[in-house]
Amino acid sequence: MKINPRYYPAIIIAAYVVFLLLGILLGFGPERGGEGHGRGALMQLACLTLETLA
């Protein structure tokens, strides 16, 4: 399918924003305090689920 090149900038910006927001929704948001963070709640849950399944 052919795309009009004028939409290309919008496509890449939209892709960036959507995936950035997805990351934040997954629990990888900006955090105060800055450094050396442990796993977020969602990741902990995912790890626990995997461990339980294993």
Added chain:
Amino acid sequence: MNAAAREKSFSLAKSRRTIQWLVVIGTFVIGLRHIMPGEVSRGGSFDSFCAFGGIETLLPYLFNGHTLKSTNLFNFSVLLGTLGVSLVAGRAFCGWLCGLGAIQDFVAEWTRKLLGESRHVRGKRSKTILPLRLPASIDRPLRYAKYFVLALVLVASLYMVFPVLLLCCLVCAFFSLKMSAFVWLSLIVFLAGSVLVERFWCKYLCPLGAALAIFNKISPVRIVSDNNHCNHCGRCDIECSMGIRDVPDNLSDPECIRCMECLETCAHEDALTLRVLKT
């Protein structure tokens, strides 16, 4: 203005340059915000806005359960955004949204102007000496250096407590003015390299570019050439800042940064088109 006139006045190159300036200014603002006292109270360090920081801290996070010093979980979101662009449109992040890539484009343009090119004619080889186009025998092997840098950084990240590239971080140098002797050195190499060779950093040393290169092979949004319309005039070759040879035959080259300069330069209607998949 009617639709046809609007179509004619639209320029991908101008849109790209505008976005690049916005990225540079935006990153500089974030950098300034974070060199003010009390950086940690403003949603993490400046380094937590780095996509490559996400790659650097990924292995320690998966194996040891915590991120490297000066990075935090937000790095993964920024990395995810970058990967999202790459999944959709290959290395478009490098061509459109990377601050360092933008600076290299500006430096190449300013170099040509300083050396006497008053107006760039699209598709016509510049008469200025710089930036150089290295011969293939030198250029090709040097391009593998960035993959070596990427591998080195990934291995080092498992043994370090902070991101190893922070020692010579150009983004920190340009946008948050955090300087050290090693950063000065890499800044000089970066600027001198960019004057000598267009997109020097992207071609030979950028580990993020190396990590994103594979996406050029799988991304659905891509440029497609039509041999029935292309007369191989070479205008797109001349305009390619990444120095890809025989552009219409190498549109999925891992080196392509999807800047769309070839598409913008092409004088033959439908010789190069932007498509979702190849159909």
